[in-house]
Amino acid sequence: MRRPSPLPSTPTRRPEEPSRAERAREPELLIEPPAAPSAAEDGTATSDAQVTEVIEPSRPGRLGRVLPFTPTEQPDEVAPETPREDAEPERSLSMRDVWAAARARRRALRREVRRFTVRQRRRRYAWLGGLAAVVLVGLGAIATAYSPLFAVSKITVVGTDRLAGAAVEKALAGEMGTPLALIDSSDVKAALVAFPLVESYSIEARPPQELVVRIVERTPVGVVSTRAGFSLVDAAGVVLATTKDAPEGYPVIDASGGAGSRAFRAVGAVYRSLPADLRTQISAMSATTPDDVTLTIDGADVLWGSPEEPLEKARVLSAAMTAKPPSEVEEYDVSSPTAVVIR
Secondary structure: OOOOOOOOOOOOOOOOOOOHHHHHHOOOOOOOOOOOOOOOOHHHHHHHOOOOOOOOOOOOOOOOOOOOOOOOOOOOOOOOOOOOOOOOOOOOOOHHHHHHHHHHHHHHHHHHHHHHOHHHHHHHHHHHHHHHHHHHHHHHHHHHHOOHHHEOOEEEEEOOOOOOHHHHHHHOHHHOOOEHHHOOHHHHHHHHOOOOOEEEEEEEEEOOOEEEEEEEEOOEEEEEEEOOEEEEEEOOOOEEEEEOOOOOOOOEEEEOOOOOOHHHHHHHHHHHHOOHHHHOOEEEEEEOOOOOEEEEEOOEEEEEEOOOOHHHHHHHHHHHHHHOOHHHOOEEEOOOOOOOEEO
16 A cells, blocks of 8 residues: 655745835935034033944834934932931930840840749649648647647556556656657656566557556466575566465476476466466476476376467367366376377
8 A cells, every 4th residue: 555645845935025126215214313412411421322223124124213212311419318307316325225125125034934934833832832731730730749738647557457557657657747749668668667567568648638558467377486485477487476485376387497498488388378277277387398398287197298289288188187087097198189198
């Protein structure tokens, strides 16, 4: 298949130049020279005079009309600006004005700082207020506690049995008139040392003016024979009282090593673990070691052994004594509660 031939391009027509006759008929355009400057403007007109160039014609073959160029006149001097009648003359600043401006600036700066720190200041004021309240309450409490309104005017002694409470109150009379907050426990202890029956104590302040002393008495466990007579002792071997005759209701203790030995402490532990009905029946207690404690009840020996399992041993002993009274036997062996031996 043949490719069609391209279309012929349209020839570009060149503008026709005017003929010589037409150019002869057109009027000749002359450039008129500028007018000669006057004598007064001779100094400036000479430098401003320029030859006017011919402007290219807008259409080929023809020339447009050329107009002469006349430069504009520039004034040699600018007229001075007259001041306004209502304008105030500038006055010089004095030191007082400078100080006033500085003070105004500082005041404005302080206002800005206070405006941006208002939340922080409120939080700080709240903390300071709370701290001040706590301090005031503490000072008030201290002043009230140490005032004569809370001075001791009554002493109450509780927990005494064999010890006379009136004697203890008399020994503590030196605390009368002392504020409750100033009661010294060491002074109370020094007053109670004179009473051997006192094992421990505690003090309680009852506002406004009462002092309560709670006493725990020592528990006597038996009588120890000494050169001075018979001494009533507790489980720790502390002598509570000494008499010529053995006090009734307490067993005579015979422990190797004397009061304070391990054998004596084992005897005391066994006695304190016994029920009250068995305690009253014991006439003597002995031990050579902490594991061979022996009791004497109505002439019969009870081999107790060590202080372990006191409740079970007391139960089986009571059952054995019920089955065979002490008057019918010589010995009860309860050192092993699961195998009681009666001889």
